[in-house]
Amino acid sequence: MKISQAAQILEGTILCCEEFKDREVISACGSDMMSDVLAYAKDQAVLITGLCNPQVIRTAVMMDMLCIIFVRGKMPTEEMIELAKEREIVLISTPRRMFSACGKLYQAGLVPGGY
Amino acid sequence: MAECVHLEYRVDGNNFVSAGTATESVKSFLKNMGVDPKDVRRVAIAMYEGEINMVIHANGGYAYADIYVDKCIITLVDTGKGIADIELAMQPGYSTASDEVRALGFGAGMGLPNMKKYADECIIESEVGKGTKVTLVTNFS
Ligand SMILES: Nc1ncnc2c1ncn2[C@@H]1O[C@H](COP(=O)(O)OP(=O)(O)O)[C@@H](O)[C@H]1O
Ligand SMILES: [Mg+2]
Numbered sequence: 001m002k003i004s005q006a007a008q009i010l011e012g013t014i015l016c017c018e019e020f021k022d023r024e025v026i027s028a029c030g031s032d033m034m035s036d037v038l039a040y041a042k043d044q045a046v047l048i049t050g051l052c053n054p055q056v057i058r059t060a061v062m063m064d065m066l067c068i069i070f071v072r073g074k075m076p077t078e079e080m081i082e083l084a085k086e087r088e089i090v091l092i093s094t095p096r097r098m099f100s101a102c103g104k105l106y107q108a109g110l111v112p113g114g115y
Numbered sequence: 116m117a118e119c120v121h122l123e124y125r126v127d128g129n130n131f132v133s134a135g136t137a138t139e140s141v142k143s144f145l146k147n148m149g150v151d152p153k154d155v156r157r158v159a160i161a162m163y164e165g166e167i168n169m170v171i172h173a174n175g176g177y178a179y180a181d182i183y184v185d186k187c188i189i190t191l192v193d194t195g196k197g198i199a200d201i202e203l204a205m206q207p208g209y210s211t212a213s214d215e216v217r218a219l220g221f222g223a224g225m226g227l228p229n230m231k232k233y234a235d236e237c238i239i240e241s242e243v244g245k246g247t248k249v250t251l252v253t254n255f256s
Binding site: 032033034035036038039053054056058059064079 | 131225
């Protein structure tokens with residue numbers, strides 16, 4: 001699906017890099033522990049997380065991810081948005097909680113890309 | 116291109132925001148060099164975990180990258196508190212990180228295991244009270 005569709009499904013707000021919202025994403029991973037993302041993620045293009053600090057952006061960069069979705073209405077700081085912009089990573093904030101956000105996207109066809 | 120490129124970075128121990136900049140710089144260098152993206156990511160993950168460790172456990176240090184045509188050697192050197200039992204520290208889940216660090220998304224005790232998993236060689240030398248040196252060798256496929 002397109003990043004814009006993911007945002008729509010989650011009633012989320014795109015916070016930056018709107019120009020890349022048509023990028024296609026196939027798989028996602030959800031975690032609040034960045035080391036787990038680094039250990040287990042494969043080629044997931046989307047990171048769904050309740051953690052909100054600059055290292056979330058860095059982790060996504062290391063994993064070549066295209067989009068980060070913050071759950072529970074978490075709002076990244078200006079500093080984080082700047083980091084994401086420079087690296088062309090789309091940031092989305094959704095009021096949904098982790099389980100519900102993951103479930104909705106799974107149902108809509110995003111795959112886990114791992115076990 | 117020269118036979119070996121040497122890159123050096125100071126890693127600020129008090130700055131959780133800038134943590135990862137050294138790794139990002141090495142990552143883009145390797146990418147621009149045309150290294151296989153899978154190998155670039157392996158280097159990036161292992162180095163990033165090491166860089167984060169220097170920030171959260173050792174009050175910063177220095178990161179060096181020696182890049183050859185067929186491999187990359189990352190060396191992370193700090194003068195922090197050192198690791199008393201390296202074998203124990205290598206166990207998945209083992210961590211002495213504070214709750215504060217954990218709330219930042221690290222401190223799951225997966226850093227050293229991740230380095231071992233992604234690098235072809237991971238050498239840890241440490242002396243309590245003196246510091247730690249981590250060497251990560253990644254061969255390009
Ligand atoms: N550079 C370092 N200096 C001092 N201690 C370290 C360093 N790197 C790792 N350690 C020790 O090894 C433990 C395990 O490291 P790691 O696997 O990265 O887990 P984590 O960083 O999540 O605690 C740390 O909790 C810490 O006690
Ligand atoms: Mg660690």
